[in-house]
Amino acid sequence: MADVTYYCPRCETLATVERDAYLADKSVTPYPLEGWSYDPPSALPHADADGVRFVCGESDGVDWSEDGCGEPFYLNFVRHDEGREIDSEPASEYVELNVRPSEPRGPQGPGGPTP
Template sequence: MVTVRYICPRCDAVVELDRDAYLADKSVTPDPLDGWEYAPAYEVFEDADGVELVCGASETCGEGCGRPFYLSFVRFEGGEEVKPHTGLAEPPRFEFLD
């Protein structure tokens, strides 16, 4: 086990998490990634796609904002890394006036 520190993306508070070193971090985001399953930090999360951290909970160094944020691990399916869905149904279109 190693202790890894993460910074809340909303208030910059530091959160410490004890976890296995083999887990590969993908991102820390204020919102969960589409398709990822998250486990609470106080449960076994090695089989989850990530961890839901609550800023200000017992893992937080000092005070926090009290809002959840998400640590996502790298996922593979069929030997390929899974890319998270961006949430955009179609790319944005721009129209420029002359």
């Protein structure tokens, strides 16, 4: 077990927790990641959780540098599926534009579309 520190992404209050070093940190975010499961810091070690949900200045099992803002923030561990790291960002959505060359293009004016 080792002391590990994290900053609240909102107010930069320092949180210190004691935890196993085998858990790989991915990020600290002010919001939970889609599909990640979170345990409170008092539930360490987090063998089955995908991360830790802190309440700044209030969570048990944490040494706080100051009172904090009282807002939640999230420590996200690296997740793997079949040996590959799972991306925490949603895939980009592509939009197909329906452009018809036979239709006039341009801004609509009082007399109709401008060619």
